Amino acid sequence: MVCDGSETGKHDLRALHWPAPPRNILFVRKHDDDPVRAALLEYAHHVQTTYPDTNLVVEPDVARDLHTALPFPIYTTVAEGGGRGTKVSYEDKVDLTTTLGGDGTILHAASLFASARYVPPILSFAMGTLGFLGEWKFAEHRRAFAEVYHSRTVPTSNSHPARILIRNRLRIGLFDSSGQSIPLDPSSSAPNTPTFALNEVLLHRGRRPHLTHISILLGARRHALTTAIADGFLASTPTGSTAYSLSAGGSIVHPLVRSLLLTPICPRSLSFRPLVLPANTPVALRIEPSGRGREVEVSVDGVRRAKGLGAGEEVRVMGERAGMVGERWMGGVPSIVRSQGEGGEGEEHWVGGLNGLLKFNYPFGEEG
Template sequence: MKTTNENQITLFIKQQNINKIQLVITLGGDGTVIWAANIFENISVPPILSFNMGSLGFIAKYPASSIIKVVNTVLESESIFIDLHSKLTYQVFEGENILTGTCINEVCIDRGINGSLIELEVYLNNEYCTTAIGDGLLIATPNGSTAYSLSAGGSIVHCAIPSILITPICPHSLSFRPLIIPDSVIIKLKVSENSRHLPWFNIDGSNKRKINLGTVIEIKLSEFCIPYVVLDDGYSNWIGRLRDILGWNDRQRQKALKHSPML
């Protein structure tokens, strides 16, 4: 890797430079990757090569200690593997106000600091599905299936599966199980007038805001994907990270009790 002196470093200005970027390299945790990808909100995202310096690093795929080796390999390769991860777009209709944006992991509507339940009417392609009563609801991408949705009991979904996850947060019903639906479905959530208080809305754990009763949130697949650079095929890379980082189905084998004079 060639060294760079300070005269070759250019300050990034989003409005001027965003269309010139061909590769994004992140140093940090999964939150850093999400922040970098969100810079390219309504345009094509360039390939992202991520190095983990955070606490977990499931989507930050490589250790920071390997940065020189990995970057050199990528730059010298004639072809590289790309993992395409889907994004979601959302529109929040609150009276005459419309809030729009994209999310990478999940759209979250929850009860916030209040102790009472909230009620959300769920519609799939304009057809009534159910009313979610509980602490809240997550609408997640496969990328987000290993984030908040997983902690709330949602399924783990490979990013090559074109799907959207609907995961309840502490539902007030034992039969309300998580759903995985096709990514062609348009989801609408309406804050029920019967909700005991105003819920909170946030995207990927940030930009938290309170929303009013009657507010409608429309969520659908974004036309843009997030391309992650990987050095091997995305399948084995994903399986390995499930085991090594999340400890998926990991258990310690029982060992025979050795003879002890104390027994």
């Protein structure tokens, strides 16, 4: 995939150009939902019959469910080493990801590439509860896939390449009291690699009755900002600003604003307000021994780490660097924007989501 800003630079979106048409398409669906399952079967049949050179890739559990329901082969991947629960490597096998479900399904799809610098473009169909991140309606799946598939290397005067919104991620690392890196998965024996989050990293007291004590250190010189005494603390991306951070009183930030949000959850001090920092600011969130709780829970994009962090251990966060490396875009999650016709500015979905889904500045007592 090549992202080029020349076609849509005035909108801060990028144009999608394939060096060759995408072949391996990863389908990610919402689980335990019969309408989504039926939609996936219809969608897969359309793609395979209309674009016969494509290979349909699904996760192992989806493959077990669907392999007898489709008249053509589907493919899956096997974890290296065959260990149960071992991460599967998708980044070198997938050209395009498409999701059917809600925002949680998109987060799950992004998590499949959480340790990879390269993430293939994501074409999302909103079939969930809220659907703030989902750009397309499923009724548009034929048009949407055609636009993406035919978004070629050399556009002509009559062609309009698919547009891409790069959703920046957080680079996250865990460290012990001596500064040594520790794995996000405590059971993993693999070398430590950075983890990237699309929404947020959360530190929280969990079921424990005592407030967390978390020191916030900013910059390469680790300037001490404050110690948060609160139920928990969030470091979020602009994409995550409309998720947990918003519920905790954080600012709403447009996904094109390169920034990092720090939001306390139920702080003891009434003067503790959320902060918005430049995305390249190094942030360390260190667990202080002054807290009475033994551990603080850690979650990345809603997935809780099996083992919490103790006193002296910390989470280090910084915005991921994104840009062209050779002929390939590296960093961030390229999200395919729903086309609004020629001259569209790419703001319709975000503004519509704020008004229609989040009821931004919605007066009390009025019907929706």
